Amino acid sequence: LFCFRGFITVNHVRQESHLLIGLMSGTSADGIDAVAARISGSAPRLRIKLLAHTHTPFPPRLQRHILDVALHGTVSQICQLNFLLGEHFARAALALIRRAELDPKQIAAIASHGQTIHHLPAAKTPSTLQIGESAVIAERTGIRTIADFRVADMAAGGQGAPLVPFADWVLFTHPTWPRVIQNLGGIANLTFLPARAAAGDVIAFDTGPGNMVIDGLVRELTGGKELFDRNGRLACAGKVAPDLLSLMLAHPFLRKVPPKTTGREEFGDAFVHSVLKKARRLRLRAEDVVATATAFTAQSIADAFQKFVLPLARRNQSSQVQFILGGGGTKNPALRKMLQNRLRLERLWAHEDFGIKSTAKEALAFAVLAHATLRGEPSNLPSVTGARHPAILGKIVEPLLRL
């Protein structure tokens, strides 16, 4: 049985907290992170409670298909994958709802980032393409679905990215401490939040590689047996080679002034192979190469912090910055230690120290963006994306109410 939900009106969210689901699949297409959260208030004064988090890996064949389509898919493949991924996102949402024992009728909206298959902020026609049909998600779940968050920022002249700093701003801004939120994914990115930061004070940029160079070297040096430096074992056993390190630190990206973004084009296979070539000439052991790559990663982050963030923090009358790590790289103690030494900070914090599950943060971020959208409030940060003005992000799909 179906009946009309009546008018599309979400006035009630002003008064009450409400339940949101966030869905995210990153560019590596390894699977879907799903969170349920209760959110109330107006940014940046939100109350956010994470209720549940699941990660549903994509079957390896689907992952390969997604990466293939992103590179050279046909129109028919894109058309079909959009609907197929909609089914996967819907299933991830339904599994989370069951697991967290939520009542679907209580959920104000599902926020789905989708799967980026192209992101071309510098193309002749700047554009971006996320797929995972939101109408399929709304149909299968019976829940209002908000998706396609990047396009409105890009239409307003922004890069359509990064969008997560809005959530960092909401989650981490402190009345007296300036804070850096440093994510160590494949690429490392940083959000700087001055104390009492207003939306326009937030700065975010990519510092360079996170795990990408270390992982790439480990893969090459072990002939593909190891995919990353588990527990920093290799880095700990090696010695940093100054010649190789200075070669790596000469990468022109590191000198660029933010806002800046980077990716596999600059720190992927080509860079890894040039490092290996130099390492062979220097007759370095595998451990030394990995130790040097880890030092390089730590140094590039510390340099970015000291060059681009500290001067702002000092203007903010504080050189005491809380440095908060997140992402897969936090599991590498060698990287953490080298980073701490180079940052000359007494303590490195983790997301978890603030009650925030780092692996859930991206999916949670899209729930936060959708909360703003439901309130008719913007949630891009023009100081971060370069947009000409704030924009309400996302497109709303309304399902029929099932009785």
Add this chain to the structure above:
Amino acid sequence: LFCFRGFITVNHVRQESHLLIGLMSGTSADGIDAVAARISGSAPRLRIKLLAHTHTPFPPRLQRHILDVALHGTVSQICQLNFLLGEHFARAALALIRRAELDPKQIAAIASHGQTIHHLPAAKTPSTLQIGESAVIAERTGIRTIADFRVADMAAGGQGAPLVPFADWVLFTHPTWPRVIQNLGGIANLTFLPARAAAGDVIAFDTGPGNMVIDGLVRELTGGKELFDRNGRLACAGKVAPDLLSLMLAHPFLRKVPPKTTGREEFGDAFVHSVLKKARRLRLRAEDVVATATAFTAQSIADAFQKFVLPLARRNQSSQVQFILGGGGTKNPALRKMLQNRLRLERLWAHEDFGIKSTAKEALAFAVLAHATLRGEPSNLPSVTGARHPAILGKIVEPLLRL
């Protein structure tokens, strides 16, 4: 200056009539039809007033590019064309607003069908893809934009098409007359509206070719000098060849029971060439071939009407059906006359007899669908699309209010 529109609430539309803009580009990608209309009420009891209509042709290069990308575009081309077409749709809307001297602040929403670049209702993953980024339209116009109307119906198990019969139902349903709305585009399609039709009573299907076969033959027979049979001149000068006609009428599509759809795959170049081959063997003159193709088109429509519609009309206790023509084929007097003879009807009506501009109807239809969406009401017709249930169509993009 930008400020929040406040909550996304469109309650006011219940009380008042409101202004909508409809944007449509058909599969031939010849340009954008834009309409402005004032609409009030709940379907099927809508009050609709067409205020303005413009057709903006695409530059020939863009048209070729769209048709190319639809066939074998790369991911990057699709990604960029989506944003580029968003600009074109936005410009068409703004031109219409200027020309009709409308106040953008008074416009409740722009309804954009977009450009279909793939429609695969029978693929392994049934799916459809319309592009023309709605976030770009909302950004450039400052007006709420609703787009992507087909996906929700397909997510609910429908073909995602046809959607225009909903507008036919709203515009043409009569308390005592059963009506047929017959569109003569490249393909001919029919909507049957019993007297006092409820949503579930509407039937719609493709009857076969509209202008496609006639145009294709004229193009071949004149060596590309003529693209269609202007004023039915060739058909009027020729004689119908019974052998060729019966060959054409043997096409298996005509025997299929509705709902059914067809396209260029069945009545495009391959069919035209098989007709030409037979015509040459019969040593027919060009005029005779065109006359026969025109008779074939008329006969296929009349047959569909008599086989699939009249029995239903009789069950509806009426064999007096008003037959209302629309589309480019209405300009062909030979086709009109042959159709009238074969239908054995006293009169054929035109959309214009009911105050509806036939060339504006498709764009108007999407304004009608968006009106339902703003009210939280469904606007697919499951009896027509095959969907399992009614669905609210379209995705809503909310711009920031500009002050």
